[in-house]
Amino acid sequence: MSPIKVLVCDDSALMRRIISDILKSDPEIMVVGAAKNGLEALELIPHLKPDVLTLDIEMPVLNGLEALPMIWRRYKLPTIMLSSLTQDGAEATIKALELGAFDFVGKPSGSISLDLRIVGEELVAKVKAAAKKEQIVRSTTYFRPLPKPIPTPPKPMRTGKRVEEIIAIGTSTGGPRALQVVLSHLPAELPAAVVIVQHMPPGFTKSLATRLDHLCQVRVHEAEHGQMLEEGHVYIAPGDYHMKIVEHRPHTYMTELSQEPPVGGHRPAVDVLFDSVAELADVRVTAAILTGMGGDGSNGMVKIKSNGGRTIAEAQESCVVFGMPRSAIAKGCVDTIVPLDRIADELRKPWKR
Numbered sequence: 001m002s003p004i005k006v007l008v009c010d011d012s013a014l015m016r017r018i019i020s021d022i023l024k025s026d027p028e029i030m031v032v033g034a035a036k037n038g039l040e041a042l043e044l045i046p047h048l049k050p051d052v053l054t055l056d057i058e059m060p061v062l063n064g065l066e067a068l069p070m071i072w073r074r075y076k077l078p079t080i081m082l083s084s085l086t087q088d089g090a091e092a093t094i095k096a097l098e099l100g101a102f103d104f105v106g107k108p109s110g111s112i113s114l115d116l117r118i119v120g121e122e123l124v125a126k127v128k129a130a131a132k133k134e135q136i137v138r139s140t141t142y143f144r145p146l147p148k149p150i151p152t153p154p155k156p157m158r159t160g161k162r163v164e165e166i167i168a169i170g171t172s173t174g175g176p177r178a179l180q181v182v183l184s185h186l187p188a189e190l191p192a193a194v195v196i197v198q199h200m201p202p203g204f205t206k207s208l209a210t211r212l213d214h215l216c217q218v219r220v221h222e223a224e225h226g227q228m229l230e231e232g233h234v235y236i237a238p239g240d241y242h243m244k245i246v247e248h249r250p251h252t253y254m255t256e257l258s259q260e261p262p263v264g265g266h267r268p269a270v271d272v273l274f275d276s277v278a279e280l281a282d283v284r285v286t287a288a289i290l291t292g293m294g295g296d297g298s299n300g301m302v303k304i305k306s307n308g309g310r311t312i313a314e315a316q317e318s319c320v321v322f323g324m325p326r327s328a329i330a331k332g333c334v335d336t337i338v339p340l341d342r343i344a345d346e347l348r349k350p351w352k353r
Contacts, residue, residue: 038067170270172292174320274300295327
């Protein structure tokens with residue numbers, strides 16, 4: 001089996017060396033070159049023919065956000081962004097994911113992270129996932145410009161209304177873009193509350209929620225502890241916190257955040273969210289698993305299905321990584337399998353328990 005060829009792009013010579021050393025420590029990966037900015041990366045790609053690119057965001061001459069759409073348009077090259085764990089870094093990363101980046105890894109200590117080895121295993125795993133061509137949508141289907149959201153009226157402010165349905169969504173790699181496609185096609189008067197786990201570090205979920213709230217008719221929040229669910233509202237679990245939904249009183253439900261140990265290596269974990277909604281009485285539950293690595297959410301979806309809930313999985317043809325939907329489908333707990341552009345239609349369908 002041929003090694004995975006990686007091109008490393010970072011404006012810091014020290015970071016280029018650290019990233020390269022981490023990647024070269026895995027025998028399945030070969031670093032074929034290094035670039036100090038996006039323009040140099042564009043020049044090297046046709047000569048080195050890498051399978052995967054790691055791309056810094058903050059660089060002179062041509063930065064990561066400027067280079068990314070050019071790289072995809074010319075070379076269809078899967079790209080892992082290296083992002084600083086700051087507010088500005090989070091906002092830029094969300095934009096990069098919208099532009100088609102495969103995934104990202106946060107630099108633990110800013111632009112120059114001498115401790116990058118802390119996330120070394122994550123970087124190696126994501127490079128390997130990006131290189132699996134059978135898992136990646138290698139066409140313009142996934143990376144074409146996102147469809148315009150439905151024209152939106154002013155968002156209604158609704159408080160105290162009984163919640164009759166909860167939609168729970170779990171996703172990971174490719175999730176921010178997938179969530180934009182799904183949520184931007186839900187109406188402001190959606191007769192359900194939506195709760196989401198997206199695998200992301202602290203800070204990034206806030207930027208994601210803010211971005212989605214700007215683009216969607218439904219109101220999108222980064223969830224807070226003890227927040228009451230309302231129809232037409234979306235609640236995203238904050239990075240590094242599990243989120244459960246608990247009953248406050250009949251037909252009134254609230255978020256419960258905790259830093260209990262990771263489940264399956266994740267905090268937040270989709271299984272924690274799904275397990276909690278599976279136990280709720282007197283409310284309709286719909287669960288959807290979208291693109292992502294691994295199998296988080298499949299056990300919780302089994303419980304939702306066995307307790308009378310409705311279950312949906314994204315089809316392989318539109319997934320960036322088919323791991324999470326594949327795992328749920330393999331357990332026989334999925335009612336409906338549809339491509340990403342039909343998920344919102346499925347979520348809007350009325351149903352009875």
